Amino acid sequence: xxxxxxxxxxxxxxxxxxxxxxxxxxxxxxxxxxxxxxxxxxxxxxxxxxxxxxxxxxxxxxxxxxxxxxxxxxxxxxxxxxxxxxxxxxxxxxxxxxxxxxxxxxxxxxxxxxxxxxxxxxxxxxxxxxxxxxxxxxxxxxxxxxxxxxxxxxxxxxxxxxxxxxxxxxxxxxxxxxxxxxxxxxxxxxxxxxxxxxxxxxxxxxxxxxxxxxxxxxxxxxxxxxxxxxxxxxxxxxxxxxxxxxxxxxxxxxxxxxxxxxxxxxxxxxxxxxxxxxxxxxxxxxxxxxxxxxxxxxxxxxxxxxxxxxxxxxxxxxxxxxxxxxxxxxxxxxxxxxxxx
Amino acid sequence: xxxxxxxxxxxxxxxxxxxxxxxxxxxxxxxxxxxxxxxxxxxxxxxxxxxxxxxxxxxxxxxxxxxxxxxxxxxxxxxxxxxxxxxxxxxxxxxxxxxxxxxxxxxxxxxxxxxxxxxxxxxxxxxxxxxxxxxxxxxxxxxxxxxxxxxxxxxxxxxxxxxxxxxxxxxxxxxxxxxxxxxxxxxxxxxxxxxxxxxxxxxxxxxxxxxxxxxxxxxxxxxxxxxxxxxxxxxxxxxxxxxxxxxxxxxxxxxxxxxxxxxxxxxxxxxxxxxxxxxxxxxxxxxxxxxxxxxxxxxxxxxxxxxxxxxxxxxxxxxxxxxxxxxxxxxxxxxxxxxxxxxxxxxxxxxxxxxxxxxxxxxxxxxxxxxxxxxxxxxxxxxxxxxxxxxxxxxxxxxxxxxxxxxxxxxxxxxxxxxxxxxxxxxxxxxxxxxxxxxxxxxxxxxxxxxxxxxxxxxxxxxxxxxxxxxxxxxxxxxxxxxxxxxxxxxxxxxxxxxxxxxxxxxxxxxxxxxxxxxxxxxxxxxxxxxx
Numbered sequence: 001x002x003x004x005x006x007x008x009x010x011x012x013x014x015x016x017x018x019x020x021x022x023x024x025x026x027x028x029x030x031x032x033x034x035x036x037x038x039x040x041x042x043x044x045x046x047x048x049x050x051x052x053x054x055x056x057x058x059x060x061x062x063x064x065x066x067x068x069x070x071x072x073x074x075x076x077x078x079x080x081x082x083x084x085x086x087x088x089x090x091x092x093x094x095x096x097x098x099x100x101x102x103x104x105x106x107x108x109x110x111x112x113x114x115x116x117x118x119x120x121x122x123x124x125x126x127x128x129x130x131x132x133x134x135x136x137x138x139x140x141x142x143x144x145x146x147x148x149x150x151x152x153x154x155x156x157x158x159x160x161x162x163x164x165x166x167x168x169x170x171x172x173x174x175x176x177x178x179x180x181x182x183x184x185x186x187x188x189x190x191x192x193x194x195x196x197x198x199x200x201x202x203x204x205x206x207x208x209x210x211x212x213x214x215x216x217x218x219x220x221x222x223x224x225x226x227x228x229x230x231x232x233x234x235x236x237x238x239x240x241x242x243x244x245x246x247x248x249x250x251x252x253x254x255x256x257x258x259x260x261x262x263x264x265x266x267x268x269x270x271x272x273x274x275x276x277x278x279x280x281x282x283x284x285x286x287x288x289x290x291x292x293x294x295x296x297x298x299x300x301x302x303x304x305x306x307x308x309x310x311x312x313x314x315x316x317x318x319x320x321x322x323x324x325x326x327x328x329x330x331x332x333x334x335x336x337x338x339x340x341x
Numbered sequence: 342x343x344x345x346x347x348x349x350x351x352x353x354x355x356x357x358x359x360x361x362x363x364x365x366x367x368x369x370x371x372x373x374x375x376x377x378x379x380x381x382x383x384x385x386x387x388x389x390x391x392x393x394x395x396x397x398x399x400x401x402x403x404x405x406x407x408x409x410x411x412x413x414x415x416x417x418x419x420x421x422x423x424x425x426x427x428x429x430x431x432x433x434x435x436x437x438x439x440x441x442x443x444x445x446x447x448x449x450x451x452x453x454x455x456x457x458x459x460x461x462x463x464x465x466x467x468x469x470x471x472x473x474x475x476x477x478x479x480x481x482x483x484x485x486x487x488x489x490x491x492x493x494x495x496x497x498x499x500x501x502x503x504x505x506x507x508x509x510x511x512x513x514x515x516x517x518x519x520x521x522x523x524x525x526x527x528x529x530x531x532x533x534x535x536x537x538x539x540x541x542x543x544x545x546x547x548x549x550x551x552x553x554x555x556x557x558x559x560x561x562x563x564x565x566x567x568x569x570x571x572x573x574x575x576x577x578x579x580x581x582x583x584x585x586x587x588x589x590x591x592x593x594x595x596x597x598x599x600x601x602x603x604x605x606x607x608x609x610x611x612x613x614x615x616x617x618x619x620x621x622x623x624x625x626x627x628x629x630x631x632x633x634x635x636x637x638x639x640x641x642x643x644x645x646x647x648x649x650x651x652x653x654x655x656x657x658x659x660x661x662x663x664x665x666x667x668x669x670x671x672x673x674x675x676x677x678x679x680x681x682x683x684x685x686x687x688x689x690x691x692x693x694x695x696x697x698x699x700x701x702x703x704x705x706x707x708x709x710x711x712x713x714x715x716x717x718x719x720x721x722x723x724x725x726x727x728x729x730x731x732x733x734x735x736x737x738x739x740x741x742x743x744x745x746x747x748x749x750x751x752x753x754x755x756x757x758x759x760x761x762x763x764x765x766x767x768x769x770x771x772x773x774x775x776x777x778x779x780x781x782x783x784x785x786x787x788x789x790x791x792x793x794x795x796x797x798x799x800x801x802x803x804x805x806x807x808x809x810x811x812x813x814x815x816x817x818x819x820x821x822x823x824x825x826x827x828x829x830x831x832x833x834x835x836x837x838x839x840x841x842x843x844x845x846x847x848x849x850x851x852x853x854x855x856x857x858x859x860x861x862x863x864x865x866x867x868x869x870x871x872x873x
Contacts, residue, residue, distance in 0.1 A: 084722065332548045
């Protein structure tokens with residue numbers, strides 16, 4: 001290669017590279033400025049329809065950015081007042097508390113106040129529940145009778161030794177469950193319960209679905225999962241040999257977590273974002289969420305899916321978002337100490 | 342020391358820019374002195390799991406990789422040519438994809454430290470295999486024949502002369518495999534093994550304590566550095582394989598009967614389990630997911646983003662590597678060389694740590710720049726931040742390949758060219774670039790494939806609408822939607838096969854193969870130096 005040729009090709013290459021770089025930056029950076037940007041922790045497979053409907057109805061462009069709730073939250077914190085996000089959707093109440101801490105703004109809406117029960121929204125109206133997810137006891141229909149275990153404490157009974165399945169302790173549902181127990185029962189009682197669970201040598205799985213399938217396969221007999229995972233299994237196979245037990249019905253009620261949403265403080269389209277919240281909590285849209293993933297609607301007047309309805313009515317013990325959120329680190333440490341991997 | 346010139350300064354600045362986020366990690370101890378104390382319970386577990394991984398994966402890859410390399414280097418059997426290259430294929434299988442396959446198949450006991458050790462051993466042994474094989478091929482028959490002449494059996498000669506000669510290359514391969522294992526996030530997270538990466542993730546994402554997470558990351562960095570230092574000490578000043586690398590290649594022994602069948606069947610079965618079976622399963626799931634319309638609607642844009650990011654990085658990262666390597670060579674400054682080496686430690690770190698280290702200063706910078714000139718989130722809001730993270734994380738790969746290429750060009754050649762009236766630019770254009778072509782291509786391919794697979798940094802730093810295939814896989818698997826995850830995973834593995842295929846093509850000529858082998862050996866060796 002001659003010197004001249006080198007210089008020419010270096011410059012041509014550099015120009016090409018810079019052009020390509022700018023191109024890639026632009027192509028991969030869906031600009032959020034002209035769109036309503038939603039940071040959503042719900043894995044939105046099959047859940048786009050309500051958003052599309054809203055876009056169509058209002059003539060706005062919507063942009064969904066998926067991700068782990070805590071990752072999205074981390075992102076929001078870094079972006080600060082420059083964030084492109086307008087709305088944040090989480091699958092876990094503890095994350096809502098943290099989001100509020102770092103930057104949601106209140107939404108004053110008569111409609112939301114009317115439609116969403118007070119225990120399922122923030123006292124300061126900064127976040128609202130979208131759907132309810134109950135975390136409760138699962139049993140094998142073949143090997144465990146309906147009344148053999150009825151409380152979370154009961155999973156620590158020695159009769160379940162070697163017969164208990166749990167999801168990994170990294171799951172945010174488990175961390176929130178433990179944080180909520182610490183907030184309500186205190187650390188000592190919670191530790192006692194977890195240690196008794198642990199004494200039963202629980203088998204640990206990576207997901208709620210794996211826990212259910214382990215029970216179905218006979219690898220264990222009882223477990224703890226969110227209710228809609230069982231609904232998904234029953235949708236595939238109506239004879240799936242696992243049944244749900246509503247835990248603690250004689251006590252505080254079954255632990256429920258919230259998938260919720262709120263308007264981001266840095267949002268420059270707060271009114272549009274609030275309108276989207278109102279839209280998503282109307283009975284018709286609640287019905288779409290309920291049908292798609294079998295979660296319970298928060299909105300008054302919306303029915304759960306047929307399968308979820310078959311699980312029957314239950315008394316719920318809503319997560320105390322404020323207090324549970326403050327105990328997240330304690331929950332994590334406690335689970336580490338008792339060895340819930 | 343010569344007076345530092347422009348090149349040298351450019352090199353130093355560039356190296357510091359890449360090294361800065363990692364060097365800044367310990368600052369987290371100043372920012373929140375009590376952070377780690379609160380989560381001190383995580384450290385013993387992380388150390389324990391990390392020790393199990395190090396010992397297990399270390400011995401596993403050592404035995405498997407060296408054994409297979411011995412087999413194909415010193416024995417001949419029908420189909421050896423195929424086996425020799427098929428054994429490299431697992432390199433294309435990302436750990437988390439194989440884990441996804443194993444989980445989907447309900448392999449008993451897989452969710453344990455032992456399961457993680459097995460998976461890492463199966464997907465990482467090619468590092469040891471490649472480097473050991475390269476070293477064996479580079480050994481001269483003279484030495485082995487001398488050993489035979491002194492009364493050793495053939496087997497004893499290989500064990501007592503051949504293996505020790507290959508020790509630096511083998512340990513280099515093990516070190517690469519271990520660093521990959523330490524840096525892994527997807528596999529240990531899916532398997533619930535409490536390594537440092539896992540602890541960092543939990544503290545950061547479950548308890549929202551970023552400072553404590555960065556402090557844990559600092560501990561991990563020191564584990565990695567200790568490991569490299571130990572390896573370096575164990576090897577001492579051993580460089581002898583290069584001196585032994587003259588003369589004829591050792592002629593292999595012809596196997597027959599049962600042993601020939603075994604030599605063919607065992608490696609094929611191994612590759613079958615690690616590559617073919619998961620690929621077949623993924624293909625079946627892919628077809629199913631397409632038929633059932635489970636395909637995520639963002640699939641096409643995810644594939645496009647993956648390719649764009651990977652292709653761009655494959656140009657950008659080697660370019661910086663060339664700049665650094667050339668600056669170090671031309672300037673001859675020790676400080677520049679040290680700075681360049683510091684810039685490559687990112688490879689031994691999990692992507693999540695690199696992500697933490699990158700997003701914090703970039704976010705800070707973004708807000709300052711925005712306040713001053715109103716640029717918005719120029720760095721963290723676009724792929725620029727992501728490219729920066731890739732650079733920090735993968736520079737070592739490109740640097741190794743480029744620097745090795747450059748190292749094999751004797752300085753005398755530069756001097757001769759300069760003596761003949763060429764200036765520095767001429768030397769670069771007419772001497773170095775033609776000689777470095779292979780190294781550059783290798784660097785680009787390695788970076789391309791690694792970026793395709795990269796998960797944690799992409800997860801955190803991707804801009805709006807910037808989902809990639811790796812993210813699609815992760816999101817779907819974390820919801821147990823294995824079938825939805827299949828097609829993107831399948832594509833990632835297929836793309837990963839590219840560099841392997843390229844290497845196989847390169848090997849068409851025996852000479853080229855030997856050269857590639859030696860490059861690989863020298864690369865590992867250089868990497869050692871680099872990492873310290």
